[in-house]
Amino acid sequence: xxxxxxxxxxxDATRCIDCRACxxxxxxxxxxxxxKTRIWVAGLGVMGEFPNLTRASMVYHCMHCExxxxxxxxxVGAYHKREDGPVIYNPEVCIGCRYCMNACxxxxxxxxxxxxxxEGAFIDKCTFCPQxxxxxxxxxxxxxxxxxxxxxxxxxxxxxxAHERIAAHPDRYINHVYGEFExxxxxxxxxxxxxxxxxxxxxxxxTPVNAVSEQVMGITIPFALSWGAVxxxxxxxxxxxxxxxxxxxxxxxxxxxxxxx
Amino acid sequence: MxxxxxxxxxxxxxxxxxxxxxxxxxxxxxxxxxxREAGQLNAAGDGYIPSMCEMCVWRCxxxxxxxxxxxxxxxxxxxxxxxxxxxxxxxxxxxxxxYDPDRVLSPLIRVGKRGEGRFRxxxxxEALDLTASQMLNIKNTYGPEAxxxxxxxxxxxxxxxxxxxxxxxxxxxxxxxxxxNAMITAFLLTYGIEEPGREYDNVEYILMVGRNLMEAxxxxxxxxxxQAIDRGAKLVYLDPRYTKTASKASExxxxxxxxxxxxxxxxxxxxxxNELADCDFVRQxxxxxxxxxxxxxxxxxQWAEQITGVPAADIERxxxxxxxxxxxxxxHPGWRTSNFTNxxxxxxxxxxxxxxxxNVFTPGGCLSADVTAEDTGLGRIPQPAYPRISALRLDGTPxxxxxxxxxxxxxxxLRDAIITGQPYQAHGWFISRQNPILSLPDRSKTLQAFNKxxxxxxxxxxxxxxxxxxxxxxxxxxxxxxYDPLVSLEGKAYxxxxxxxxxxxxxxxxxxxxxxxxxxxxxDYFQYADEEDYIRQQLVPLNTSLEETRAKGYAVLPAxxxxxxxxxxxxxxxxxxYSETLANAGFSPWPTWEEPPRPSEGEFYLLTGKVAQQTxxxxxxxxxxxxxxxxxxxxxxTKTAASLNLNDGDWVEVTSKVGGVHIKLxxxxxxxxxxxxxxxxxxxxxxxxxxxxxxGASDSVLHETYTDPISGGQxxxxxxxxxxxx
Numbered sequence: 001x002x003x004x005x006x007x008x009x010x011x012d013a014t015r016c017i018d019c020r021a022c023x024x025x026x027x028x029x030x031x032x033x034x035x036k037t038r039i040w041v042a043g044l045g046v047m048g049e050f051p052n053l054t055r056a057s058m059v060y061h062c063m064h065c066e067x068x069x070x071x072x073x074x075x076v077g078a079y080h081k082r083e084d085g086p087v088i089y090n091p092e093v094c095i096g097c098r099y100c101m102n103a104c105x106x107x108x109x110x111x112x113x114x115x116x117x118x119e120g121a122f123i124d125k126c127t128f129c130p131q132x133x134x135x136x137x138x139x140x141x142x143x144x145x146x147x148x149x150x151x152x153x154x155x156x157x158x159x160x161x162a163h164e165r166i167a168a169h170p171d172r173y174i175n176h177v178y179g180e181f182e183x184x185x186x187x188x189x190x191x192x193x194x195x196x197x198x199x200x201x202x203x204x205x206x207t208p209v210n211a212v213s214e215q216v217m218g219i220t221i222p223f224a225l226s227w228g229a230v231x232x233x234x235x236x237x238x239x240x241x242x243x244x245x246x247x248x249x250x251x252x253x254x255x256x257x258x259x260x261x
Numbered sequence: 262m263x264x265x266x267x268x269x270x271x272x273x274x275x276x277x278x279x280x281x282x283x284x285x286x287x288x289x290x291x292x293x294x295x296x297r298e299a300g301q302l303n304a305a306g307d308g309y310i311p312s313m314c315e316m317c318v319w320r321c322x323x324x325x326x327x328x329x330x331x332x333x334x335x336x337x338x339x340x341x342x343x344x345x346x347x348x349x350x351x352x353x354x355x356x357x358x359x360y361d362p363d364r365v366l367s368p369l370i371r372v373g374k375r376g377e378g379r380f381r382x383x384x385x386x387e388a389l390d391l392t393a394s395q396m397l398n399i400k401n402t403y404g405p406e407a408x409x410x411x412x413x414x415x416x417x418x419x420x421x422x423x424x425x426x427x428x429x430x431x432x433x434x435x436x437x438x439x440x441x442n443a444m445i446t447a448f449l450l451t452y453g454i455e456e457p458g459r460e461y462d463n464v465e466y467i468l469m470v471g472r473n474l475m476e477a478x479x480x481x482x483x484x485x486x487x488q489a490i491d492r493g494a495k496l497v498y499l500d501p502r503y504t505k506t507a508s509k510a511s512e513x514x515x516x517x518x519x520x521x522x523x524x525x526x527x528x529x530x531x532x533x534x535n536e537l538a539d540c541d542f543v544r545q546x547x548x549x550x551x552x553x554x555x556x557x558x559x560x561x562x563q564w565a566e567q568i569t570g571v572p573a574a575d576i577e578r579x580x581x582x583x584x585x586x587x588x589x590x591x592x593h594p595g596w597r598t599s600n601f602t603n604x605x606x607x608x609x610x611x612x613x614x615x616x617x618x619x620n621v622f623t624p625g626g627c628l629s630a631d632v633t634a635e636d637t638g639l640g641r642i643p644q645p646a647y648p649r650i651s652a653l654r655l656d657g658t659p660x661x662x663x664x665x666x667x668x669x670x671x672x673x674x675l676r677d678a679i680i681t682g683q684p685y686q687a688h689g690w691f692i693s694r695q696n697p698i699l700s701l702p703d704r705s706k707t708l709q710a711f712n713k714x715x716x717x718x719x720x721x722x723x724x725x726x727x728x729x730x731x732x733x734x735x736x737x738x739x740x741x742x743x744y745d746p747l748v749s750l751e752g753k754a755y756x757x758x759x760x761x762x763x764x765x766x767x768x769x770x771x772x773x774x775x776x777x778x779x780x781x782x783x784x785d786y787f788q789y790a791d792e793e794d795y796i797r798q799q800l801v802p803l804n805t806s807l808e809e810t811r812a813k814g815y816a817v818l819p820a821x822x823x824x825x826x827x828x829x830x831x832x833x834x835x836x837x838x839y840s841e842t843l844a845n846a847g848f849s850p851w852p853t854w855e856e857p858p859r860p861s862e863g864e865f866y867l868l869t870g871k872v873a874q875q876t877x878x879x880x881x882x883x884x885x886x887x888x889x890x891x892x893x894x895x896x897x898x899t900k901t902a903a904s905l906n907l908n909d910g911d912w913v914e915v916t917s918k919v920g921g922v923h924i925k926l927x928x929x930x931x932x933x934x935x936x937x938x939x940x941x942x943x944x945x946x947x948x949x950x951x952x953x954x955x956x957g958a959s960d961s962v963l964h965e966t967y968t969d970p971i972s973g974g975q976x977x978x979x980x981x982x983x984x985x986x987x
Contacts, residue, residue: 014491015487015491017475017476017478017483017487017505017509017873018505018873019349019350019475019476019478019505019873019874020350020873020874020889021347021348021349021350021352021353021873023350023889024350024353024354024885024886024888024889025348025353027885027888027889028333028334028335028353028354028356028885029334031333034884034885034888035888037888037889046503046508046929046930046931048930049930050503050515050898050899050900050930050931050932050933050934051503051513051515053503053507053508053513053930053931054508055503055505055508140334143336143337143346143347144336144337144347144348144349144352144353145347146347146348146349146478146480146483146484146487147475147483147484147487148484148487148488169493
């Protein structure tokens with residue numbers, strides 16, 4: 001494997017046999033509790049009427065967006081986008097506000113309602129297996145896939161491969177690599193033989209949803225702090241004004257006395 | 262400084278000492294210590310150990326990631342030809358078999374009534390003594406043939422068979438007649454080979470008859486098929502169900518169950534009557550090439566259309582496409598072919614189609630004889646000759662089923678002979694790693710057979726249904742905790758080795774069989790000191806050490822020179838499309854059409870099949886697989902369900918001639934309107950399986966027993982059922 005500058009994977013729905021080896025591999029690798037999962041299968045399964053049928057399923061997990069909405073929605077900076085692709089979540093910082101869940105256009109982050117607000121680590125999602133990719137191993141889901149429906153590599157190279165596959169079998173694929181541009185691009189690239197919405201993927205513009213908020217949310221805390229400072233200044237100013245005024249009133253020679261008269 | 266032993270430490274020491282006494286030399290060196298010496302684990306005890314999967318019979322190579330004495334992850338071994346770095350969901354879940362909270366970790370002896378599930382813990386000493394004395398009692402009273410032995414394909418089976426042959430019983434039950442008797446018998450008779458290899462490198466046209474490789478995953482073969490499809494190879498897939506393989510096929514033919522042979526015979530008819538076959542090859546290698554046109558003349562596509570429901574034009578087109586692909590065509594032999602009593606003929610037709618395409622054993626051809634026997638090149642453990650067995654086999658092989666290979670047998674017939682007591686009564690049953698209560702057709706009959714037994718002993722790692730009904734349970738170490746004999750594959754001998762210490766009192770099968778053998782006075786048949794000594798003896802011809810083999814996970818076999826040309830191991834030395842052997846036994850010498858029964862009005866074919874997340878009857882209690890499995894439901898076509906006023910998710914009652922179950926309905930377009938389907942392996946009776954108990958229903962309750970007279974295969978789809986709202 002060549003040097004990976006930007007970790008990414010391809011999911012090719014034409015190759016997926018919905019065997020769920022990826023789901024088990026992820027669960028074991030990341031020690032996910034028995035009642036939780038970081039990967040799920042989306043899509044409609046069997047479509048059509050007997051005997052004219054098609055089937056489509058998709059291995060769904062974090063898309064590792066180039067412009068992550070989760071990150072820009074997070075008020076405390078629990079998410080960050082590594083320069084080499086993965087979107088990382090830090091449970092230590094998370095306050096469990098669930099803004100990321102609302103913000104993610106793919107519905108990926110999920111909240112652990114069992115642990116709720118007591119134990120911390122509220123949100124869970126795919127991490128891109130940093131413990132593996134950082135030592136040169138493939139992510140657990142990719143490594144085990146028996147039909148190579150999942151392929152891991154450098155994003156630029158994978159985009160090339162994806163387009164080559166479409167060019168080699170134009171009859172087989174929808175002529176589009178989902179995630180190349182969607183939402184400003186993702187690190188999870190999807191090839192499909194059925195329309196992408198049948199795989200449960202949203203139709204998104206190329207401009208990231210968070211084009212504005214991403215920049216604004218980045219300065220939330222400084223902004224909040226500085227606005228707080230301004231308000232504090234104003235409060236202090238107002239207080240000072242009243243104090244000065246009170247002193248002035250008290251020293252007035254004929255203020256209340258006049259009224260009493 | 263004097264070390265003070267606490268009472269607790271003292272007890273532990275006592276247990277270890279008594280276990281050491283009981284085990285003789287069998288205390289293995291610490292697994293972690295050995296792995297450290299092999300350089301697999303670091304000083305902290307973390308690292309990877311190569312071994313082999315046992316979640317199905319494909320046996321992928323694995324790398325077990327070990328941390329602090331526990332397996333934390335399994336990876337496919339890139340160096341093993343069956344895994345090539347991948348594992349299927351079952352392989353990935355394998356560690357939960359080892360860490361199943363329902364593991365049986367000490368020998369158990371029944372105290373309640375059979376099937377009540379009440380057992381007491383016993384020492385190995387007591388459990389083995391009791392088992393041996395019961396077996397000897399039966400042998401002395403009724404003869405060795407009154408002990409029945411049964412086990413399902415596994416690496417220690419060679420020593421299981423050793424125990425049974427040394428004991429002197431002819432009665433051996435395997436899963437084979439419930440699975441692949443039709444395929445193996447047909448290929449043995451036609452090619453003289455049990456199961457030819459499939460080559461996908463050059464394949465352009467694949468015909469699969471119910472071979473659901475995308476769900477019945479054999480990791481490397483599934484991967485090869487997927488790559489072939491990706492490359493543009495055409496896959497024509499016959500199945501009454503729209504399986505995941507059907508969804509990847511270029512053409513799915515939802516053929517009427519039981520009529521595959523008619524479809525294939527018509528293909529042969531088109532090929533031979535239009536002289537589309539590889540003539541040079543056929544003339545040189547095929548027996549019957551002069552008369553085949555005449556023999557197949559009545560099987561026209563028009564004739565087949567009436568039977569199969571597949572348009573004649575489609576059959577003709579597929580036959581021509583198949584023939585045009587020449588030796589790049591592959592008619593897949595299939596695997597579980599226990600569908601109808603005519604499944605043997607289906608397999609004979611498949612064997613014939615391959616012969617006609619000239620794809621057999623020719624360079625670049627898609628069917629190969631290059632299959633390594635499991636013990637190729639390995640040293641043998643010395644042993645005396647087996648005692649002569651004169652008793653008839655209860656399963657009717659060969660006196661009732663002359664063409665069924667002895668090693669395959671007819672398990673369902675064996676069960677029936679236990680009930681009838683004919684030709685003699687069996688009294689004891691030794692079962693290893695098998696669950697006949699769920700796997701044999703007609704469960705009530707199997708329970709009846711169990712009730713006939715004076716003594717039942719089961720070797721397993723969990724309390725499966727068969728263990729639940731046993732008198733003694735001997736706990737085996739899981740496949741991640743034990744050694745098994747080496748197995749040869751493609752020039753290497755692969756090792757299954759312990760990657761963690763066995764839990765509790767669990768022991769390897771090699772140890773258990775030897776201990777029993779010695780107590781039965783058959784110690785000479787078990788001339789190995791322990792598991793490691795067994796493997797060392799196997800390694801003798803290979804000029805390598807156990808240590809090196811442990812470190813690599815395999816040993817290289819000496820190169821074997823391949824003989825020039827190929828002589829088929831049949832009576833004529835040719836591919837016997839025309840078989841004198843069949844004729845002499847009173848069967849049709851040609852692949853032929855036998856009309857199977859059809860369901861009456863209001864009845865459905867009951868289909869069985871596979872899902873990628875479970876293996877047969879033994880994995881449903883694995884918590885990881887349970888987590889990622891679909892709820893087992895009865896599939897029924899949406900329109901059929903509507904016509905019966907049934908809705909998706911309704912509870913339904915399914916009944917056959919022999920039994921009934923309640924289960925939830927899945928209304929789906931993915932099945933023929935005249936069929937229903939049930940995933941096997943659910944509906945467990947054992948309450949000792951806390952994850953699997955209460956899930957789904959068992960199709961073995963419904964299955965009627967029908968045996969193909971030629972291959973001995975059970976006809977699982979020949980059961981017809983009625984369905985109504987529960």
